[in-house]
Amino acid sequence: MPHFGDISSGWIKRIENKGSMLVQLLFFSSVLLSCISNGSAGVTSTFVRNEWPSVDIPLDNEVFAVPKGYNAPQQVHITQGDYDGKAVIISWVTADEEGSNKVRYGLSEGKYEFTAEGTVQNYTFYNYKSGYIHQCLVDGLQYDTKYFYEIGDGDSSRRFWFRTPPPIDPDAPYKFGIIGDLGQTYNSLSTIEHCMQTGAETILFVGDLSYADRYKYHDVGVRWDSWGRFAERSAAYQPWIWSAGNHEIEYFPYMGEVIPFRNYLHRYPTPYLASESSSPLWYAVRRASAHIIVLSSYSPFVKYTPQWKWLEQELKRVDRKKTPWLIVLMHAPMYNSNDAHFMEGESMRAVFESWFCRHKVDVVFAGHVHAYERSYRISNIRYNVSSGASYPVPDKSAPVYITVGDGGNQEGLALR
Numbered sequence: 001m002p003h004f005g006d007i008s009s010g011w012i013k014r015i016e017n018k019g020s021m022l023v024q025l026l027f028f029s030s031v032l033l034s035c036i037s038n039g040s041a042g043v044t045s046t047f048v049r050n051e052w053p054s055v056d057i058p059l060d061n062e063v064f065a066v067p068k069g070y071n072a073p074q075q076v077h078i079t080q081g082d083y084d085g086k087a088v089i090i091s092w093v094t095a096d097e098e099g100s101n102k103v104r105y106g107l108s109e110g111k112y113e114f115t116a117e118g119t120v121q122n123y124t125f126y127n128y129k130s131g132y133i134h135q136c137l138v139d140g141l142q143y144d145t146k147y148f149y150e151i152g153d154g155d156s157s158r159r160f161w162f163r164t165p166p167p168i169d170p171d172a173p174y175k176f177g178i179i180g181d182l183g184q185t186y187n188s189l190s191t192i193e194h195c196m197q198t199g200a201e202t203i204l205f206v207g208d209l210s211y212a213d214r215y216k217y218h219d220v221g222v223r224w225d226s227w228g229r230f231a232e233r234s235a236a237y238q239p240w241i242w243s244a245g246n247h248e249i250e251y252f253p254y255m256g257e258v259i260p261f262r263n264y265l266h267r268y269p270t271p272y273l274a275s276e277s278s279s280p281l282w283y284a285v286r287r288a289s290a291h292i293i294v295l296s297s298y299s300p301f302v303k304y305t306p307q308w309k310w311l312e313q314e315l316k317r318v319d320r321k322k323t324p325w326l327i328v329l330m331h332a333p334m335y336n337s338n339d340a341h342f343m344e345g346e347s348m349r350a351v352f353e354s355w356f357c358r359h360k361v362d363v364v365f366a367g368h369v370h371a372y373e374r375s376y377r378i379s380n381i382r383y384n385v386s387s388g389a390s391y392p393v394p395d396k397s398a399p400v401y402i403t404v405g406d407g408g409n410q411e412g413l414a415l416r
C-alpha cells in the first residue's frame, strides 16, 4: 500500500514558502484538516463544518432566490479568460428573453467606461429548456486591479466586481481556495460561505458541481439553475477554475440524453483555446506564480488521444522560472486508500504518473472520494506489468497527491 500522511479532523489551510514566493492554498471542501508538505509554514483554520444534514436545500429557500426585476441576470459567474490572467469570461443567464449581451465595466464603482459584447445561446435537455446563457470575454485588463462590472438592462441591471491577479512572476503571492464535490445542501452553503470569509482570490474547483444528475427529467435542468444561483455569491466575484467530475457526465439514455457533459459545457466555459487545447474539459492557465493544469478524468486520455497529446505539449510550456508552482487538478484521485472509488484513478495513473514525476509536479488535487487524504511523495512508475514490482516507493520527484474532501453534497462523507 502507498504511504499516506495523517488524516485528522477539521478544515485545512496551508501556507508554504517556496523560495521567496508565498502561495496560500486554502482547502474548503473537506471536513478534515492538515498541513501538507515540507513547507516552512502552515496555518490551521478552526472552522469545522457540520457533517449533517446533507440534504439539498429546498428550491424555495432564499439561497436560490431569483434576482428581482424583469429578465434580471442570474447565475453570474466568472473564470479566467486567457492564459496569463489579463482576461475574464463572464457568464450569466436571463430567463425571460435574450436581453443585452454587453458587459459594462470600469475601474470605479458605478462608472463603467468600457464595454464588451458576448454571445448568447440556449439549449434543451429532455423537456427542460434553459434560459438564455450569456458568455462574454472581457480582455486586455490590467494586472492586480479591481474592476467593477454591470450586466443586464435598465432597472434589472446588476453590479459586481472582480480583481485581476498580479503579473506572472515567481515571487507573486496569491491565495487559492480549493473546493470539490460541492452540491447544494446546507453543508454546501457552509462551505461556500466559509470560503468567502477566508479571502480566497480564486477557486480551484476539482469537479462535481451541482449534483443535478441525482434528479430526473425536467428537474435536472432546474437544479443546474438553482446551483448557478447558489454559487453566484462567490463565483460572480472570484474566478472559479473549473474541472469536470462524474456528476457532469449526465449520460441518460432513459430520457434520450446521451451526449456527455451537455449541461456543464453549455454553462461553464473555460479558456481552453488559450492553452491550445481542443476541448473545454482539459486546459491550463497561469496565475501569479502558479501554472495550473486541468485534466478530465472522464475523457479519453490514453496514448495518442487529444488529451494525452495536449498534456505532453503543455508540460513542455511550463517555465518554472516564471511559475515555480506546478499544480494539476483532476476529479478522480490517482492515489486513494478508501473503499470509496478504490482504484478508479488507476488508469490515469498508469498513463500520466511518469510525466508528473519527470516534470516535478508539486501537487495534484482531486475530489470524488468524499474524504480528505494526502500522500507522501511516492511513485509507482517502475511498475512493469510483466515483472511485478507494483509497489509505490518514495520519490522526491513525485507530486503530493491530495484528495480535498467533501464539499457538502447530498451523498455525504466517504466513511471507509
Ligand SMILES: [Fe+2]
Binding pocket: 181, 208, 245, 246, 247, 331, 367, 368, 369
Ligand atoms: Fe465524483
